[in-house]
Amino acid sequence: MENLIRIKWNRLKSNLTLSEIAFHIKSNKYSEEFGYGYSDVDVSTDGLSATYTEAKLNKQTSIDPLGNENEQEFITYESIQFSISKLIGRLYLLTVYNPSKSIKALTERLSADSGYKIGFGIVDIKLSEYLDSLREKYDLNLVSIKKVKVSNLIVNDNSKATVEITSKKNAFDDVKDLIGDKAYSLDKVKATGYVLGNRCEFEMSKNGSVCVNESMVKYLTETIVYHILDREI
Incomplete structure (x- = not known):
């Protein structure tokens, strides 16, 4: 693996x-x-x-059986x-x-x-837009959205909620089943798929923290550059 x-x-x-x-x-x-x-x-x-x-200099204090304090x-x-x-x-x-x-x-x-x-x-990543661009422009064939974390979900006039959903198929569908058409912010997504026949699995947050299989680091880094530039130009 x-x-x-x-x-x-x-x-x-x-x-x-x-x-x-x-x-x-x-x-x-x-x-x-x-x-x-x-x-x-x-x-x-x-x-x-x-x-x-x-x-980094570290100090550790220990006490011997006679009660003497030793610092290393x-x-x-x-x-x-x-x-x-x-x-x-x-x-x-x-x-x-x-x-x-x-x-x-x-x-x-x-x-x-x-x-x-x-x-x-x-780095502020618009995760939905980024996933769409991977599918439409960069040969990603998504198999499943395993997990999503959403925030700023309005509960009532006094409260907002953050929800994390783990799914066997498509967590986006499960979010919609749970909250309907209510607005939310997408904070994190975990997805699996294939890029030109190579398996790709990654978890990504909107602030640029990523966990991905090693062979896909270059692919994600190159495509996130285009995502950033599209919003700069």
């Missing part, structure tokens, strides 16, 4: 060229002296990839693999692979290393 990989997309805005961003990254190679930096930097005409590593210090390393792709104008796409709970360490360091000439924002 093919491995699943988690990715996180973010908008990156900067007046710097891709070459200038790459220069700042290459100029800050990982160093034990500073306890952070980049490695495995690879630059092409339309993007770059690298790994950011940060050393040890270092752990957190590595974040990422890529940056040029989109249009000042806009880039930051892709983080198998991110931890927060990518703040990476984004803050990229910003600082560039002299605060790089800023970040969330």
Whole structure:
């Protein structure tokens, strides 16, 4: 069974060229002296990839049988693999692979290393539109919508609800059976299908968090670029 990989997309805005961003990254190679930096930097005409590593000092306190308190210090390393792709104008796409709970360490360091000439924002994906475009333009044959999460569902004048539905067939149909034609926001979707005969399974949130089988990462990243650009132009 093919491995699943988690990715996180973010908008990156900067007046710097891709070459200038790459220069700042290459100029800050990982160093034990500073306890952070980049490695495995690879630059092409339309993007770059690298790994950011940060050393963290940890302290652990233990008490021996005599009641004496002992403190130990040890270092752990957190590595974040990422890529940056040029989109249009000042806009880039930051892709983080198998991110931890927060990518703040990476984004803050990229910003600082560039002299605060790089800023970040969330990716806002219109999931229904994106799924339609995958079917109509990018050869996705959907088999099932296994799960959806919807929010801003009006219950009454005082309340709104968030609902998550797991389905054996099509969760969109089940949402309609449950709430009828009431308006809602689509926050997350889990789908399976085939792209040119290759099985594709992914779970995606509207803010750019994705879990997908490894062979489909490139396909989803390329198509999300078009989704973003369609809304920028």
